[in-house]
Amino acid sequence: MVMAKGKIFVVSMVILTLVVVHVCAIATPHEVEKQAKRGGGGGGGGGEEADRILALPGQPKVSFQQFSGYVTVNEAAGRALFYWLTESFQNPLSHPLVVWLNGGPGCSSVAYGASEEIGPFRINKAGSGLYLNKFSWNTVANLLFLETPAGVGFSYSNRSSDLLDTGDLRTAEDSLQFLIRWMNRFPRYKNREVYLTGESYAGHYVPQLARAIVAYNAQSKHPINLKGFMVNNIQTLVSYVSVFMDL
Ligand SMILES: *[C@@H]1O[C@H](CO)[C@@H](O)[C@H](O)[C@H]1NC(C)=O
Numbered sequence: 704m705v706m707a708k709g710k711i712f713v714v715s716m717v718i719l720t721l722v723v724v725h726v727c728a729i730a731t732p733h734e735v736e737k738q739a740k741r742g743g744g745g746g747g748g749g750g751e752e753a754d755r756i757l758a759l760p761g762q763p764k765v766s767f768q769q770f771s772g773y774v775t776v777n778e779a780a781g782r783a784l785f786y787w788l789t790e791s792f793q794n795p796l797s798h799p800l801v802v803w804l805n806g807g808p809g810c811s812s813v814a815y816g817a818s819e820e821i822g823p824f825r826i827n828k829a830g831s832g833l834y835l836n837k838f839s840w841n842t843v844a845n846l847l848f849l850e851t852p853a854g855v856g857f858s859y860s861n862r863s864s865d866l867l868d869t870g871d872l873r874t875a876e877d878s879l880q881f882l883i884r885w886m887n888r889f890p891r892y893k894n895r896e897v898y899l900t901g902e903s904y905a906g907h908y909v910p911q912l913a914r915a916i917v918a919y920n921a922q923s924k925h926p927i928n929l930k931g932f933m934v935n936n937i938q939t940l941v942s943y944v945s946v947f948m949d950l
Pocket of ligand 1: 775
């Protein structure tokens with residue numbers, strides 16, 4: 704009986720994982736187009752107070768601060784990336800900044816990484832509120848969830864063609880621009896130890912962003928204090944298509 708239950712659990716986990724992978728991997732041009740049209744809220748000016756989250760719907764009281772908003776990464780195109788920062792429970796100033804990227808390509812770091820994996824909140828079964836994830840990484844780090852590239856999650860571009868000729872190189876350049884400008888909005892994070900983390904297709908994003916930061920640091924008076932990067936269950940060598948074929 705215990706075994707049977709175990710099997711059912713494993714099977715449903717596999718199905719759940721497949722569904723999640725499927726949802727992440729497939730962002731049709733149509734959906735991307737809709738997101739681009741949503742536009743708005745680009746901005747970029749203003750300090751961090753404009754980005755403060757007082758509370759999310761159905762959220763338990765918490766002692767840490769949260770912020771979210773857009774950082775324009777390319778004025779000419781009108782590209783802006785969306786982020787959600789959940790600071791450390793305790794001593795946020797003494798903890799590093801951990802940037803988290805989901806993969807896909809096309810997977811939202813807010814919907815997946817923050818809300819189902821390493822973030823402080825989980826959504827309850829009824830969808831009526833949030834509860835705390837006791838395994839959240841923000842017990843030891845300030846978590847910066849970044850939605851990238853433009854077209855993923857709430858991140859967007861006002862130039863529709865960006866969604867068709869997007870690629871890893873631009874993703875890395877935009878993410879670097881994001882970090883530089885985001886730190887101008889949050890000066891207390893300048894010089895902070897930074898770790899890049901991610902999973903799945905972020906096996907491309909993370910090391911390529913690390914390389915872009917190293918190149919930037921070599922010629923900047925205000926280098927980003929990149930300490931390391933970490934990737935897990937990465938999708939660096941094979942495409943999702945071949946994974947699905949094998950199944
Ligand atoms: C995108 O276009 C909208 C509507 O014109 C504008 O409000 C917004 O600031 C633009 N976004 C960026 C990043 O330029």
